[in-house]
Amino acid sequence: MLRLYDSLLSGNSWKVRILLHQLGTPFERVTLDIGKGETCTAEFCRKSRFARVPVLEFEDGRTIVESGAILLYLAQGTPYLPEDPYLRAEVTSWLFFEQGDIQKSIAPCRVHHLYGRAASMPQEIQRLQSEGYAGLEKMDRWLAGRHWLAAGRYTIADVALYPYVSMSPQGGFDLRRFTAIREWIARVEREPGWIDLWHGAPTPGTERG
Ligand SMILES: N[C@@H](CCC(=O)N[C@@H](CS)C(=O)NCC(=O)O)C(=O)O
Numbered sequence: 364m365l366r367l368y369d370s371l372l373s374g375n376s377w378k379v380r381i382l383l384h385q386l387g388t389p390f391e392r393v394t395l396d397i398g399k400g401e402t403c404t405a406e407f408c409r410k411s412r413f414a415r416v417p418v419l420e421f422e423d424g425r426t427i428v429e430s431g432a433i434l435l436y437l438a439q440g441t442p443y444l445p446e447d448p449y450l451r452a453e454v455t456s457w458l459f460f461e462q463g464d465i466q467k468s469i470a471p472c473r474v475h476h477l478y479g480r481a482a483s484m485p486q487e488i489q490r491l492q493s494e495g496y497a498g499l500e501k502m503d504r505w506l507a508g509r510h511w512l513a514a515g516r517y518t519i520a521d522v523a524l525y526p527y528v529s530m531s532p533q534g535g536f537d538l539r540r541f542t543a544i545r546e547w548i549a550r551v552e553r554e555p556g557w558i559d560l561w562h563g564a565p566t567p568g569t570e571r572g
Pocket of ligand 1: 370372373374375376397402414415416417428429430431462
C-alpha cells in the first residue's frame with residue numbers, strides 16, 4: 364500500500380490527500396509534527412531529500428517528493444491529467460505557477476498569521492501579501508468566464524491551486540474582490556471526492572507546523 368507522509372496544516376499535503384481520495388486509492392497516512400522537528404530526523408531525510416512533506420512512499424521504499432511531482436505521478440492515466448501533450452503542458456504550467464506565484468508567498472504568510480507572528484513583522488507580511496495578491500490577480504483574470512484552470516475540465520491544476528488559494532484568508536488575504544476565484548473555490552469543493560483539510564486527521568489541532 365502507498366504511504367503518505369504529511370502534516371496536519373500542510374496545504375501541499377492536502378493537495379495529495381484530495382487527489383488520492385478522488386481516485387479512491389487506499390493509502391496509509393503518517394502525520395509528522397513539523398514543530399517537533401519530525402521532518403528533520405535522519406530517517407525522514409532519507410525519504411525526503413528536502414526534509415519536507417508531502418512524501419509518497421512505495422512498498423519497496425522508493426519515494427516521490429514535491430507535491431506537484433506526486434500529483435503528476437498519481438494522475439497519470441486518469442481523467443485528472445489529459446493525455447494530449449499540449450493540454451498536459453497547460454496543466455503542468457499551473458503546477459509551476461502555483462509553486463512560484465502562489466504557494467511561495469501565501470503559505471509563509473499564513474504560517475506567520477497562524478502562529479501569531481504576523482503583527483511583529485509588518486514589512487515581511489506586506490512583501491508576501493503584495494506577491495500573493497499579484498498571483499491571485501493573474502489567476503482571477505484567467506478564471507473570469509472559465510470554470511476550470513486548464514483543459515476545460517477539473518484536473519490536477521485545480522487540485523494544486525486550491526489549498527493555498529482557499530486558505531489565503533488565514534494569511535490575511537481578502538478574496539472579496541476575486542469573484543472568479545471565489546466561484547472556482549466553490550466549484551472545486553463540489554467535485555466528487557473532495558475532502559476538507561481535517562478529513563481523517565489523526566489528532567486535529569495539536570500540531571505546530
Ligand atoms: N515545494 C514543496 C513544498 C513542501 C513544503 O513546503 N512542505 C512544508 C509543509 S507545507 C514542510 O514540510 N515544511 C517543513 C520545513 O520546511 O521544515 C511541495 O510542493 O511539496
